[in-house]
Amino acid sequence: AWGDRGTPNPVFALAEGLSRLHTLFKEVGGEASLNASGLRGGEAVNAIPKEASALLEIRALEEEALRTLYHKAQEVLEEAAQLHGVEVSLEVLGTRPAGSTATPRLLQAAEVALAKIGERPQFQPGSTDASAAIERGIPALALGVYRGGGAHTPEEWVLPQSLWEGREVLLAFLKALGVG
Template sequence: MLLVANAGEEGLGNLKGSRQIVKEYEGRIREFYSIDGYMDHITTDAVGSRRYEVEVLTEGGHSFTNFGNRNAIAYLASMIDTLYTLKVPQTKTKTTYNVGTIQGGTSVNTIAQQAKMLYEFRSDSREDLEFMDQHFRAVAESYRSKQVEVNTVLVGERPCSSGVDPVKQDRITSKVTEILKKHTGTEPKNQCGSTDCNIPLSQGIPSVCFGAVRGGGAHTRQEWVDIDSLKEGYRVTFELILSCF
């Protein structure tokens, strides 16, 4: 058994910790568990994603003297609006997109020469991820045709599940479900998600991500956790560890 406290799961970390674990122990990992999130759900299927930094550059200038020159912020805003008109694939899977940050300009009386954003799209279907990527590239190219410089950099890529033995996956999923149910009194919901398990799941390794705390409001400034629930979380975690012997 290997117990690891790793880094890089959130944001632009691109699962670098999980990638390194799977790389160093290639061919030797039978099962993979990630302790992350709340105890009311478990994640057993990987949601893949691609993340791009998008930069728009124009000539800019003084807001009065050079009025009429192209504004990078205006073009970036227009590009965002275009991206948000897309209807995601209507399949059995779930596909989403999001602009997470924007920045640019230098002052109130300056026509912005530069503006940036971070854009991502996600899906538990590799085919739908490719569809989203093609749409994104087409939008970027359409703005380049307006004689605006558009630079795109892939800053994160997370894979979907691939080739996992369903019998082995069901076995560890049932084990974690029963342990959580035993110590919390409720059965956790089974869902797909983007976690450290993406990497092993993409390489056919049975994997489950589960939480060890009660809480809510994830990814907001109002996120909270119930400190007392850590006692339940400890019991869940330790029983899972002992079950492996």
């Protein structure tokens, strides 16, 4: 890289773009989130990389906000690429709908099921296995059936004995829907 100093480096463009996106999403606040992972670039410490890449996940509670944030992210990454003299391309790997399709019947069944173990549901937005059904317009919700913490982190944990309670909740949920 010494002999090629000054040659555009896509890793620096990606790093700057991600830093700007991080700042943008901090300003947006709790209605949206950004996650970056799977960063890649270069194969040798002494060679300028041909390309750099990252996986980004953008979430928002409202569909319009999601579209707006995607376009803003695209602008930010294009600006960073232009500043560093490299090209950028974006590929959407998947989409998840914003919002909820849970019907009153599903919500009531969840309340009945969780009452069996003395709990009340905490209805909140999130991307779950229910997203695949929601994406197809099928009413759905995700029903947590374990006790634990640190989800989606290296510190994720579960209380094994809570899985038995979860089984009971799941069976009560199906029964409340008339299918169990």
